[in-house]
Amino acid sequence: MAHATTKSAAGAHGGGHGAGHAGGHHEEHHDQESLKTFGFWLFLITDVILFGTLFATFVVLRLNTDGGPTGAELIELNGIIASTFILLTSSFTSGVAVLEMNKGNKRGLILWLAITALLGAAFIYLEVTEFIHLVHEGATIGTSAYWSAFFTLVGTHGLHVSVGLVWMVALMLQLSRRGITPVTTRKVNIISLYWHFLDVVWIFVFTIVYLMGVM
Amino acid sequence: MDKHNTQARDGHGSHGGSLKSYVIGFLFSIVLTIIPLVVVMNDLLSKTATIAVILVMAVLQFLVQLLFFMHIRDEEKPRFNLMALIFGLVILVTIVAGSIWIMTYNAVAT
Known part of the structure; x- marks a missing residue:
């Protein structure tokens, strides 16, 4: 497969666009990077399946509250709406970071990554606050099948966002040291893929857990 | 044109997309979030219709992220x-x- 990709990349070169600044070695390097990006897509697919099983579990157990509190009773939609718009905005700002990178603007890139990370941190803060509120109201992960499924699904997403934050901070440090290289470019591209992906997962959490939960 | 794009992307190892397409995608995603909120909070539709509407909006939101932000269409052959x-x-x-x-x-x- 790597061979085929090399061939097609070489073909595009032969297509005769003037600004050929990539030698043979360089070409191979880019090829490695695009292969790594593909590897990241495969990771995202496994994450799709992971969240799929958690969503399936939640949907199946949505009525099994064991006589305890239900989601409709305890969920406060206002905070959830706020965190939804925060995450949507951070998905956009991570895209702006990629645009700054494509322009070769290292400072802009780090700035927009920092804004994205701050929005992500705000999202996590709201989520932790919500979980504390729920536990105070008597809904813990052990209260009923509904709450087990709820905390596992929402918590797994929150964990993904938290991991993304650590990753993003590490990447900002690396960018400030190494600048925009083919390797850091690939890393920024995949972290922005990851971030958009988490936004998509959240939209489904928002729709299925929260909006349907309060209906 | 197509070849040119491929070339540019290969050359810099980056994804396509312009600020314009990001802004359009962002506006779409905001609208696609507000519609289900309005429908659910004001009880505009029957329960089945509401579920259908908000699920369709979520899928559209997914497509917006995929097309405008994740550049799935820009991928080469x-x-x-x-x-x-x-x-x-x-x-x-x-x-x-x-x-x-x-x-x-x-x-x-x-």
Whole structure:
């Protein structure tokens, strides 16, 4: 497969666009990077399946509250709406970071990554606050099948966002040291893929857990 | 034109997309979030219709992220990323729909 990709990349070169600044070695390097990006897509697919099983579990157990509190009773939609718009905005700002990178603007890139990370941190803060509120109201992960499924699904997403934050901070440090290289470019591209992906997962959490939960 | 794009992307190892397409995608995603909120909070529709509307909005939101932010259309010819994604979605739908189908008659009475 790597061979085929090399061939097609070489073909595009032969297509005769003037600004050929990539030698043979360089070409191979880019090829490695695009292969790594593909590897990241495969990771995202496994994450799709992971969240799929958690969503399936939640949907199946949505009525099994064991006589305890239900989601409709305890969920406060206002905070959830706020965190939804925060995450949507951070998905956009991570895209702006990629645009700054494509322009070769290292400072802009780090700035927009920092804004994205701050929005992500705000999202996590709201989520932790919500979980504390729920536990105070008597809904813990052990209260009923509904709450087990709820905390596992929402918590797994929150964990993904938290991991993304650590990753993003590490990447900002690396960018400030190494600048925009083919390797850091690939890393920024995949972290922005990851971030958009988490936004998509959240939209489904928002729709299925929260909006349907309060209906 | 197509070749030119491929070239530019290969040359810099980056994805396509302009600020304009990001802004359009962002506006779409805001609108697609507000519509289900309005429908649910004001009880505009029957329960079944509401569920249908908000699920459709979520799927559209997914497509917006995929097209405007994740640049799935910009991928070059052997579209392995897209194929992997479609494969993942097939498994996803199988797991979710299959679970719901199997467990429907096991649900607690309401």
